[in-house]
Amino acid sequence: MQAFFSWLAGLPQLVQIPVVVAAFLVVVGLIIFLIEVAPRPGRTYTWVRLGIAVGVPVVTLAVLGLERGAMWVYLLGVILGGGLFWLDARSAKGRGRLIQLALFISPALFLLAIGLVWPTLRTVVFAFMDKTGTQFVGLKNFVWVFSSGSSGGLTSLLNTIVWVIVAPILATAVGLVYALWVDRSRAEKLLKVLIFMPMAISFVGASIIFKFFYDYRQGNQIGLLNQLVMMVGGTPVNWLQNYPVNMFLMIGILIWSQTGFAMVILSAAIKSVPADLIEAAQIDGASAVRRFLHVIIPTIRPTIIVVWVTISITSLKVYDIVSVTTGGYNNTSVLGYEMVRQFSQFPPQTGHSAALAMLIFILVIPFIAYNARSLAKGDR
Amino acid sequence: MTVTPVSRSTRHVHHTHRTLSSPWATMGAIIIAAVWTVPTLGLFVSSWRPANQITTSGWWTFFAHPEVTVDNYTTTMNFVSSRITVAQSLVNSLTITIPATVIPIMLALMAAYALAWIDFRGRHVLFVAIFSLQIVPLQMLLVPLLRLYSGGVEIGGTQIIPSFPANSLGSGFAQVWITHTMSALPLATFMLHNALASIPVDIMEAAQIDGAGHGQIFRRLALPLAMPTIASYAIFQFLWVWNDLLVATIFTSGRNAPVTKILADLSGVHGQQWYLLTAGTFVAIIVPLIVFFALQRFFVRGLLAGATKG
Numbered sequence: 001m002q003a004f005f006s007w008l009a010g011l012p013q014l015v016q017i018p019v020v021v022a023a024f025l026v027v028v029g030l031i032i033f034l035i036e037v038a039p040r041p042g043r044t045y046t047w048v049r050l051g052i053a054v055g056v057p058v059v060t061l062a063v064l065g066l067e068r069g070a071m072w073v074y075l076l077g078v079i080l081g082g083g084l085f086w087l088d089a090r091s092a093k094g095r096g097r098l099i100q101l102a103l104f105i106s107p108a109l110f111l112l113a114i115g116l117v118w119p120t121l122r123t124v125v126f127a128f129m130d131k132t133g134t135q136f137v138g139l140k141n142f143v144w145v146f147s148s149g150s151s152g153g154l155t156s157l158l159n160t161i162v163w164v165i166v167a168p169i170l171a172t173a174v175g176l177v178y179a180l181w182v183d184r185s186r187a188e189k190l191l192k193v194l195i196f197m198p199m200a201i202s203f204v205g206a207s208i209i210f211k212f213f214y215d216y217r218q219g220n221q222i223g224l225l226n227q228l229v230m231m232v233g234g235t236p237v238n239w240l241q242n243y244p245v246n247m248f249l250m251i252g253i254l255i256w257s258q259t260g261f262a263m264v265i266l267s268a269a270i271k272s273v274p275a276d277l278i279e280a281a282q283i284d285g286a287s288a289v290r291r292f293l294h295v296i297i298p299t300i301r302p303t304i305i306v307v308w309v310t311i312s313i314t315s316l317k318v319y320d321i322v323s324v325t326t327g328g329y330n331n332t333s334v335l336g337y338e339m340v341r342q343f344s345q346f347p348p349q350t351g352h353s354a355a356l357a358m359l360i361f362i363l364v365i366p367f368i369a370y371n372a373r374s375l376a377k378g379d380r
Numbered sequence: 381m382t383v384t385p386v387s388r389s390t391r392h393v394h395h396t397h398r399t400l401s402s403p404w405a406t407m408g409a410i411i412i413a414a415v416w417t418v419p420t421l422g423l424f425v426s427s428w429r430p431a432n433q434i435t436t437s438g439w440w441t442f443f444a445h446p447e448v449t450v451d452n453y454t455t456t457m458n459f460v461s462s463r464i465t466v467a468q469s470l471v472n473s474l475t476i477t478i479p480a481t482v483i484p485i486m487l488a489l490m491a492a493y494a495l496a497w498i499d500f501r502g503r504h505v506l507f508v509a510i511f512s513l514q515i516v517p518l519q520m521l522l523v524p525l526l527r528l529y530s531g532g533v534e535i536g537g538t539q540i541i542p543s544f545p546a547n548s549l550g551s552g553f554a555q556v557w558i559t560h561t562m563s564a565l566p567l568a569t570f571m572l573h574n575a576l577a578s579i580p581v582d583i584m585e586a587a588q589i590d591g592a593g594h595g596q597i598f599r600r601l602a603l604p605l606a607m608p609t610i611a612s613y614a615i616f617q618f619l620w621v622w623n624d625l626l627v628a629t630i631f632t633s634g635r636n637a638p639v640t641k642i643l644a645d646l647s648g649v650h651g652q653q654w655y656l657l658t659a660g661t662f663v664a665i666i667v668p669l670i671v672f673f674a675l676q677r678f679f680v681r682g683l684l685a686g687a688t689k690g
Contacts, residue, residue: 002542009552013468013475016553020479028486036595070540093499100594101498108491108510108565115562116513119524126523178412181405193676194413199683200672201420202623204640205665208647208657212426213419222438222654224422256416264680288402317517320625320640324647339519340629350523357519368515 001063035103039096049088052099054081120361126354133350141355153356155331156338162244163251163318163334164363168311171255172304175262179270180292192267196260203257203320210253211325214239243331250332253321258314262307269303270296302374309371316363335360423658427452431655452659459656461642461649463634466660473638473667476553476628477621480560481614487561488568489576489610493602495569496576497584498594507573513566521563522630529555529631555631560621568613571682575609576602612682615675619668639664 004023008016034052037045057077066073088098130137145153175195182191198206215223216238226236240246273296281295297304322328322337333341335356342353426439428448457467464472495507533541544554579602587597628641637645643660650656672679 002544005544005552005554008554013471016475017478020553020557021482024479024483024486028490031490032595032599035598036593039593064541067539067542069538070535073540097498098500101494101500104490104494104498104594104598108487108569111487111558111562112510112513112565114528115525115558116516116521116566119521119528120516122524122527123520174412178409181409181412185406185409187406191409191413194417197669197672198416198420200619200668200679201665202625202640202668204623204625204643204647205661208643208661209419209423211647211651212423212654212658217435220437222426222435224418224438224440227438227440256419259416261683264683317519319519320644323625323629324644327648336517336519336626340522340626343523353523357517357522360517360519361515364515364517 002065031103035100038099049096049099050085053085054078057081123354123357126350127358129351131347131349131351141351144352145355145359153338156333156335159247160335163315164312167251167254167315168308171258171311172262172308175259176266179263179267183270195263198257199260204324206253206257207321207324214249240326241330246326246330247332250321250325254315258311265307266303269300273299305374306371309367312367313364316360423661427658427662434654452655456656456659461645462637466642469637469639469642472636473622476556476638477618479557480621481617484561484564484568485610485614488565489572491569492572492576493598495573510566511570518563518626525559526630553636556627559627559631564617571609571613572606575606579605611678615671615679616682618671622668
């Protein structure tokens with residue numbers, strides 16, 4: 001496989017696309033073919049099944065490029081495959097079933113195991129190791145995260161907390177109000193698209209758009225924000241230099257990009273509020289504002305929470321906006337950015353970076369738990 | 381975890397809401413829409429102005445003295461940053477994005493099929509486990525994956541699997557493709573499982589009675605019936621990968637950088653060269669915008685399904 005990728009890297013980019021996609025589809029086609037063959041009856045197919053069960057792991061290892069000094073791993077593959085064959089042959093629900101199942105599901109499971117589960121565990125271990133990842137240092141990395149000053153991680157942690165508090169609430173609130181305002185107005189489609197479009201724009205693009213908007217210079221201003229400040233008689237400000245204004249303006253970029261998401265989801269929810277509920281409130285003489293507060297909001301509460309949680313998680317992991325606007329200078333670093341900065345520097349601070357990643361992970365969990373609980377309640 | 385609320389949208393509710401969309405509400409919405417659009421407009425207008433004008437006068441003066449040029453775009457496309465031109469980085473973005481969209485969807489579809497239609501012990505637990513992996517932030521994966529690619533697999537000091545190739549061209553795109561594939565699998569499996577599980581049992585049983593095995597059912601029934609969901613997820617994944625900066629920063633080098641990384645570099649190194657940044661940003665966002673406008677319906681559906689996940 002290494003040889004294949006080496007050869008592939010030498011091809012022109014646009015040729016690489018069809019080649020890699022075709023190679024992948026050939027492999028998938030082969031797997032599907034084996035799945036079709038596996039359950040067939042007859043003695044010949046018993047041998048075919050044995051061939052599949054033992055052959056697939058061995059071939060996979062060969063494709064991955066097993067080193068010469070590790071031939072015993074092949075034996076492991078043979079044993080695993082043999083075990084699968086044996087289990088399959090004894091299966092009460094018919095021969096070939098387990099082999100089919102394994103063929104369907106093992107590619108994804110294999111990638112999840114080496115690409116998600118294993119790295120997660122390793123990062124947890126790294127969080128308690130020194131910068132080389134070999135010496136156990138206890139909680140030292142976490143002490144660093146909570147230590148203040150320019151070299152500590154506390155600034156990024158506190159900033160992340162501000163991001164997570166401000167961005168989701170404002171994006172959800174603006175999205176909700178906007179969804180309500182445009183609901184069934186004549187230009188609903190167009191007005192929605194204008195707010196929703198930023199969803200398709202990358203954080204990198206959004207950050208550059210706003211860097212231009214926030215621009216500051218001597219003499220003639222080219223940033224609209226400073227122009228507006230001057231129009232009301234103020235003096236231009238170097239927005240991205242001054243903390244905490246710079247942070248809030250960066251949060252503004254996230255809000256700009258996420259409001260459309262909130263709006264679309266909430267708009268769909270508002271449209272599904274039962275008519276009789278609103279009619280009843282109307283008959284009771286409730287004003288539009290009261291209907292909104294006491295009928296619509298309680299009805300769509302679960303959706304509001306889903307939106308709020310989703311944006312909160314996005315805010316927790318933010319990286320691109322900080323990277324493009326300030327590069328983390330002027331006290332604007334956040335956990336997601338600091339994590340990358342710690343291991344991209346020389347020497348790489350793997351321990352710090354792992355501790356920061358773990359902190360992001362830990363902070364994500366309560367949001368998801370809350371979301372799951374609120375969804376479970378809603379189902380009842 | 382229920383399906384989109386839109387599907388329940390009913391027509392008879394509408395008149396009761398009417399009072400809410402008063403002229404004032406529409407006015408408010410128009411103001412918000414204007415605030416949301418003006419920054420993008422400013423950059424867009426600037427990208428068509430002569431380079432020296434962009435940095436000496438505000439873009440709003442353009443409307444009084446319109447002077448249009450395409451020079452920024454031609455200069456930017458041929459501008460070399462980290463050994464490649466911006467045009468080449470767009471090709472890189474495409475080269476990264478298409479395989480990184482096709483591969484995870486296909487693998488997830490196979491896993492989702494097994495989870496939905498092959499009965500085995502621990503099926504539900506496995507599904508929940510895969511689905512829960514969504515909560516792992518990308519940041520948790522970066523360093524170990526980087527080490528895996530550059531060091532291969534080693535057990536007890538013995539090299540088992542060698543590292544990824546690093547020749548004169550860098551590592552190629554393999555690392556980015558694989559990383560995007562792995563991190564996409566949980567959500568893709570979840571969404572496709574929901575689509576496959578909603579196929580009526582009768583249809584599946586009828587196919588089985590006709591003598592079709594799982595392989596055939598997968599090809600002839602599951603794949604076409606899951607197409608709408610595949611389309612929704614494909615758009616979502618395409619935009620995600622195209623717009624990604626984090627994975628690109630860590631796993632691409634030099635000549636393989638996608639446009640997001642080149643733009644981020646430009647913004648850092650040539651932060652005041654707005655003729656590059658304005659035009660560069662627009663060539664970078666034009667592809668997702670086309671995808672977005674052409675396939676908006678699918679995109680919104682994917683978004684709704686993805687967001688109401690538990």
